[in-house]
Amino acid sequence: MGSFPNRVVDGRSSTSNGGASVVDKGVDFAQYFCTYAFLYHQKEMLSDRVRMDSYFNAIFQNKHHFHEKTVLDVGTGSGILAIWSAQAGARKVYAVEATKMAEHARALVIANNLQDVVEVIEGSIEDVTLPEKVDVIISEWMGYFLLRESMFDSVICARDRWLKPTGVMYPSHARMWIAPIRSGLGDQKMSDYRSAMDEWYGFVDETKTYYGVDMSVLTKPFSEEQRKYYLQTSMWNNLHPHQVIGTAAVVKDIDCLTATVDDILEVRGSVSSSITLENTRLCGFGGWFDVHFRGSKDDPAQQQIELTTAPSINDSTHWGQQGFPFHPPVRVTEGDNLNISFSMNRSKENHRLMEIEFGCEITQCSGNMVPCFRNKFFIE
Amino acid sequence: MGSFPNRVVDGRSSTSNGGASVVDKGVDFAQYFCTYAFLYHQKEMLSDRVRMDSYFNAIFQNKHHFHEKTVLDVGTGSGILAIWSAQAGARKVYAVEATKMAEHARALVIANNLQDVVEVIEGSIEDVTLPEKVDVIISEWMGYFLLRESMFDSVICARDRWLKPTGVMYPSHARMWIAPIRSGLGDQKMSDYRSAMDEWYGFVDETKTYYGVDMSVLTKPFSEEQRKYYLQTSMWNNLHPHQVIGTAAVVKDIDCLTATVDDILEVRGSVSSSITLENTRLCGFGGWFDVHFRGSKDDPAQQQIELTTAPSINDSTHWGQQGFPFHPPVRVTEGDNLNISFSMNRSKENHRLMEIEFGCEITQCSGNMVPCFRNKFFIE
Numbered sequence: 212m213g214s215f216p217n218r219v220v221d222g223r224s225s226t227s228n229g230g231a232s233v234v235d236k237g238v239d240f241a242q243y244f245c246t247y248a249f250l251y252h253q254k255e256m257l258s259d260r261v262r263m264d265s266y267f268n269a270i271f272q273n274k275h276h277f278h279e280k281t282v283l284d285v286g287t288g289s290g291i292l293a294i295w296s297a298q299a300g301a302r303k304v305y306a307v308e309a310t311k312m313a314e315h316a317r318a319l320v321i322a323n324n325l326q327d328v329v330e331v332i333e334g335s336i337e338d339v340t341l342p343e344k345v346d347v348i349i350s351e352w353m354g355y356f357l358l359r360e361s362m363f364d365s366v367i368c369a370r371d372r373w374l375k376p377t378g379v380m381y382p383s384h385a386r387m388w389i390a391p392i393r394s395g396l397g398d399q400k401m402s403d404y405r406s407a408m409d410e411w412y413g414f415v416d417e418t419k420t421y422y423g424v425d426m427s428v429l430t431k432p433f434s435e436e437q438r439k440y441y442l443q444t445s446m447w448n449n450l451h452p453h454q455v456i457g458t459a460a461v462v463k464d465i466d467c468l469t470a471t472v473d474d475i476l477e478v479r480g481s482v483s484s485s486i487t488l489e490n491t492r493l494c495g496f497g498g499w500f501d502v503h504f505r506g507s508k509d510d511p512a513q514q515q516i517e518l519t520t521a522p523s524i525n526d527s528t529h530w531g532q533q534g535f536p537f538h539p540p541v542r543v544t545e546g547d548n549l550n551i552s553f554s555m556n557r558s559k560e561n562h563r564l565m566e567i568e569f570g571c572e573i574t575q576c577s578g579n580m581v582p583c584f585r586n587k588f589f590i591e
Numbered sequence: 592m593g594s595f596p597n598r599v600v601d602g603r604s605s606t607s608n609g610g611a612s613v614v615d616k617g618v619d620f621a622q623y624f625c626t627y628a629f630l631y632h633q634k635e636m637l638s639d640r641v642r643m644d645s646y647f648n649a650i651f652q653n654k655h656h657f658h659e660k661t662v663l664d665v666g667t668g669s670g671i672l673a674i675w676s677a678q679a680g681a682r683k684v685y686a687v688e689a690t691k692m693a694e695h696a697r698a699l700v701i702a703n704n705l706q707d708v709v710e711v712i713e714g715s716i717e718d719v720t721l722p723e724k725v726d727v728i729i730s731e732w733m734g735y736f737l738l739r740e741s742m743f744d745s746v747i748c749a750r751d752r753w754l755k756p757t758g759v760m761y762p763s764h765a766r767m768w769i770a771p772i773r774s775g776l777g778d779q780k781m782s783d784y785r786s787a788m789d790e791w792y793g794f795v796d797e798t799k800t801y802y803g804v805d806m807s808v809l810t811k812p813f814s815e816e817q818r819k820y821y822l823q824t825s826m827w828n829n830l831h832p833h834q835v836i837g838t839a840a841v842v843k844d845i846d847c848l849t850a851t852v853d854d855i856l857e858v859r860g861s862v863s864s865s866i867t868l869e870n871t872r873l874c875g876f877g878g879w880f881d882v883h884f885r886g887s888k889d890d891p892a893q894q895q896i897e898l899t900t901a902p903s904i905n906d907s908t909h910w911g912q913q914g915f916p917f918h919p920p921v922r923v924t925e926g927d928n929l930n931i932s933f934s935m936n937r938s939k940e941n942h943r944l945m946e947i948e949f950g951c952e953i954t955q956c957s958g959n960m961v962p963c964f965r966n967k968f969f970i971e
Contacts, residue, residue, distance in 0.1 A: 212627070212636070212666070212734055212742055238617040247592070250813045251787075251820070254794055256592070257806075267802055286592070294804055315809055322808035354592055362592060407631075414634055422647055424674055426637075428702035429695055433630045440631070 236335075240309075243360065243563050248310040253289045256351075259529045263291075265518035266351065269381060269504035270295045272514035276347055276379055276506060277301045285336050285350035285369045286362060290316030290329065292349050297328040304329045305345065307336050307369075336369045348374050349381035354563075355447070356533045357387045357463070357500035358555070359590050361563045364472050379510055380467040382502035388521065390459035391484055391549060392497040396446055397536025404441035408434055445567070445588045448497065448534040450522035456491050456543070457484040459521070462553050468507060478555040486547040493543045495536035496551070496569060497522065535569060535588050546576035550583075558589065565590040616715075620689075623740065623943050628690040633669045636731075639909045643671075645898035646731065649761060649884035650675045652894035656727055656759055656886060657681045665716050665730035665749045666742060670696030670709065672729050677708040684709045685725065687716050687749075716749045728754050729761035734943075735827070736913045737767045737843070737880035738935070739970050741943045744852050759890055760847040762882035768901065770839035771864055771929060772877040776826055777916025784821035788814055825947070825968045828877065828914040830902035836871050836923070837864040839901070842933050848887060858935040866927040873923045875916035876931070876949060877902065915949060915968050926956035930963075938969065945970040 246252055256262060270277060270292075278300035284293040285307055293306035293316070306329055308316055313333035320329045332339050348370055354360030363385075370380065411433055415426045460482035465475065486493070501519035506512035520530045543549075552570035557563075567590065572583035626632055636642060650657060650672075658680035664673040665687055673686035673696070686709055688696055693713035700709045712719050728750055734740030743765075750760065791813055795806045840862035845855065866873070881899035886892035900910045923929075932950035937943075947970065952963035 212731060212740055235615070235617040237615040238621045241618045241621040250809060250816050254791065254813070257798065258794055263802060289806075289809070291802075291804060295802075298803060315812060318808050318812075319804070319806065323805055351592060360592055411634065414638055418637060422643060422671075422675075423678060424671060424699070425703055426669075426699065428698050429630060429669070432695060432698075433634070436630050 239563075242561060244310050247286075247288060248312055250289075250312075250315065253312065253315075255529055257289060257291060261518065261520070261526050261528045262351065265504070265516050266292060266349075266381075267295060268514070269512075269516040270299045270349075272516065273504070273506065273512045274299045275513060276381075276510070280346035281305075281343060282347040282349060283307065283341065283345040283369060283373055285348060285366050286352060287316050287331065288312055288351075290319045290331060292351060293329045293331070294320060294323055294325055296347070296349060297325040301328060301347075303343075305341050306331045307339055308333060309335045336365045341373055344375045344378075345373050346375055346378050347381060348378065353385070353500060353502060353530070355530060355590055356445075356498045356565070357385055358475060358478070359563065359565055361557065363465075363467075363470075363475060366467070367470065367472055370468070377507075377510065379507045381504055382518070383467050383505045383507065383512075384503040385463075385465040385467060385500060386461050386502075387463040387478065387498065387500050388459050389462055389482070389484075389496050389498050389551065389553065390455045391457040391486065391493050391543075392450060392454050392495055392534065393456050393488075393492050393540075394448070394450070394454055394494045394534060394536060396448065396534055397494045397538060397540065400441045400446070400536060401538050404437055407437045407441065411437075439589065442536075442538060443586070443588050445498070445590045446534040446536070447531050449527050449531045450497050450534070452522045452524060455497065455522055456488040456493065457486045457549065460484050460551070476557065479553065481550065481552045484549045484551060486543045486545055486549070488545060490542070490544045492540040493537070493549075493573075494540040495534060498533040498535065498567075499530070533590060535567065535586070537569075537571075537584060537586055541573065541581065541584075543573065544576070548574045548576075550574065619943075622941060624690050627666075627668060628692055630669075630692075630695065633692065633695075635909055637669060637671060641898060641900070641906050641908045642731065645884070645896050646672060646729075646761075647675060648894070649892075649896040650679045650729075652896065653884070653886065653892045654679045655893060656761075656890070660726035661685075661723060662727040662729060663687065663721065663725040663749060663753055665728060665746050666732060667696050667711065668692055668731075670699045670711060672731060673709045673711070674700060674703055674705055676727070676729060677705045681708060681727075683723075685721055686711045687719055688713060689715045716745045721753055724755045724758075725753050726755055726758050727761060728758065733765070733880060733882060733910070735910060735970055736825075736878045736945070737765055738855060738858070739943065739945055741937065743845075743847075743850075743855060746847070747850065747852055750848070757887075757890065759887045761884055762898070763847050763885045763887065763892075764883040765843075765845040765847060765880060766841050766882075767843040767858065767878065767880050768839050769842055769862070769864075769876050769878050769931065769933065770835045771837040771866065771873050771923075772830060772834050772875055772914065773836050773868075773872050773920075774828070774830070774834055774874045774914060774916060776828065776914055777874045777918060777920065780821045780826070780916060781918050784817055787817045787821065791817075819969065822916075822918060823966070823968050825878070825970045826914040826916070827911050829907050829911045830877050830914070832902045832904060835877065835902055836868040836873065837866045837929065840864050840931070856937065859933065861930065861932045864929045864931060866923045866925055866929070868925060870922070870924045872920040873917070873929075873953075874920040875914060878913040878915065878947075879910070913970060915947065915966070917949075917951075917964060917966055921953065921961060921964075923953060924956070928954045928956075930954070 287306035352362040573581035667686035732742040884896040953961035
């Protein structure tokens with residue numbers, strides 16, 4: 212055998228949970244939570260200036276939401292948001308963390324002399340019991356393209372169980388965006404796919420010649436596996452704004468105070484975008500998100516803060532953007548209009564991963580309609 | 592949040608199973624079996640000429656072991672060993688595979704017109720029931736440094752349940768080898784570790800300056816995490832024979848017909864090696880394995896075949912060798928003698944991964960004794 216985890220050359224992520232249909236806690240740990248038990252990973256997030264500045268400003272420019280209040284931090288990780296909440300004057304902060312990172316968070320709380328305010332609780336938010344309801348729920352729950360990881364489910368659960376009717380959510384709102392892009396990555400992936408298939412055909416020939424076994428029956432499933440890997444898996448991207456060739460559109464708008472799990476189980480909609488660049492290539496779509504800290508209607512923020520992961524020259528984030536390349540690219544030009552149908556569902560094998568379907572119809576400024584194309588993608 | 596699986600830049604493998612102390616089937620699938628459900632991975636193994644040739648020759652140069660016999664292939668994967676066994680004249684072959692790869696194996700069997708001989712059974716060998724005992728158990732169960740993956744446990748279970756008293760094991764014997772090596776990889780890893788720590792100190796300063804939180808209490812656990820990752824995790828290597836600077840020694844010898852799980856739960860021993868190169872650097876140890884196809888005492892092979900993963904100029908394998916670098920390297924020269932203590936146990940977090948401890952004492956040909964050093968490594 213010889214599976215490849217300690218061969219760094221192998222970038223493939225395997226996400227099957229062996230067909231288990233319900234969420235097994237151990238499996239969920241093995242596939243998901245374990246990542247957050249690494250300080251290395253925490254450091255990556257704590258070094259994300261866009262992420263840090265927006266939460267920092269949201270808290271310290273809205274101290275009235277924290278002063279003498281009770282706060283719940285869902286998935287506190289290293290404890291940074293809980294510590295800031297305490298520094299902003301919270302009376303009590305419950306910092307819940309499912310992984311062993313809780314021990315480091317506890318040490319950090321003590322080292323910063325906040326042990327009288329911040330209580331770190333190791334456990335899943337779904338399981339823990341708090342002695343009181345809270346005024347604020349703060350959490351950094353966003354995954355790639357907002358919903359990957361499905362962690363917002365846990366925030367909703369926490370909100371429904373522990374937030375006072377007058378309470379506020381940090382962040383209070385979230386949006387998913389898509390926009391048409393140009394990129395060389397899709398071409399690269401296509402050529403990677405083609406070489407993988409060329410290699411396969413050579414492999415089939417050799418196996419027949421040297422070992423007397425005809426492997427050609429596996430060509431179709433192999434090509435499907437490789438298609439999924441190279442052509443149907445979205446890519447982490449750090450897009451330059453110039454790569455966005457049309458207007459961006461919101462495909463999902465979430466009010467964190469009222470959204471239910473049902474509201475986010477599936478994201479579906481039709482949006483339109485007009486090309487803003489002359490004579491260019493539509494290579495696919497980029498997807499990103501932003502979240503906002505506005506407090507609540509009855510208890511608004513004094514300073515509204517936004518955290519955006521949109522393509523930016525200076526302010527890139529560890530989330531980057533998700534790239535969904537098409538094959539082949541389509542020539543478009545300024546004024547062309549795209550009617551985009553979009554649907555996102557959770558992967559059957561792993562509820563924290565997503566499957567996305569894009570449909571696109573191009574109405575050229577000339578009036579011609581370019582036959583629409585459809586593509587399915589996996590966010591892994 | 593934003594964990595990194597679809598960021599190919601992140602090569603880190605996370606292996607915690609969330610502290611689950613017993614082996615959870617779902618977790619085991621998520622962490623282990625799933626890898627083998629990829630045809631890409633099967634192709635990697637099927638393209639390993641050393642692996643393929645040795646099994647192919649073992650079977651077809653010892654047809655008397657297969658002709659009109661019943662065979663059990665444990666972990667058949669794509670089904671190649673089962674198909675060869677049938678082509679060598681087996682009356683019946685049971686090909687057991689735990690993953691969905693079983694479906695591809697079934698298709699391959701039919702495409703090669705062996706459906707009357709080869710029966711593919713999807714399930715764990717521990718769970719399946721065969722209608723009869725078998726004459727031969729064949730399996731390619733070897734992981735990095737032989738025992739990683741702990742798959743031999745399943746072969747032992749199959750043998751004790753299904754092999755006739757007169758039966759033979761393919762392979763019949765296995766050995767673990769270690770040898771002193773010189774390599775630049777250790778220096779590289781040490782400098783990677785140092786840069787990671789330099790980065791960390793900058794991170795601690797910035798977090799204090801910009802965000803008012805003192806992270807220095809996490810410096811020790813972070814450095815331990817990074818030490819484990821960079822300095823205590825064995826590395827996949829494709830060693831050139833010239834990198835082996837002393838005599839190789841066997842640390843474990845396994846008779847596949849009689850070995851028990853207790854025999855392989857822990858591997859412990861002391862071996863010696865003498866340096867065979869003049870004035871060189873002892874940078875650590877290389878570990879590899881070989882297996883042999885000798886049949887049994889009462890029913891020996893006509894042609895004994897060996898599969899070795901030792902350093903080689905022409906015959907490298909996908910297993911390569913495991914590298915266990917030391918810091919700092921030690922100057923040694925021809926005639927110096929190494930007394931090496933070695934122990935390998937299964938990781939508490941994941942029974943398919945290994946923890947290794949090396950101790951080494953150098954008696955220089957001059958008679959001087961170099962203070963011994965100890966190092967712990969993880970095979971991940």
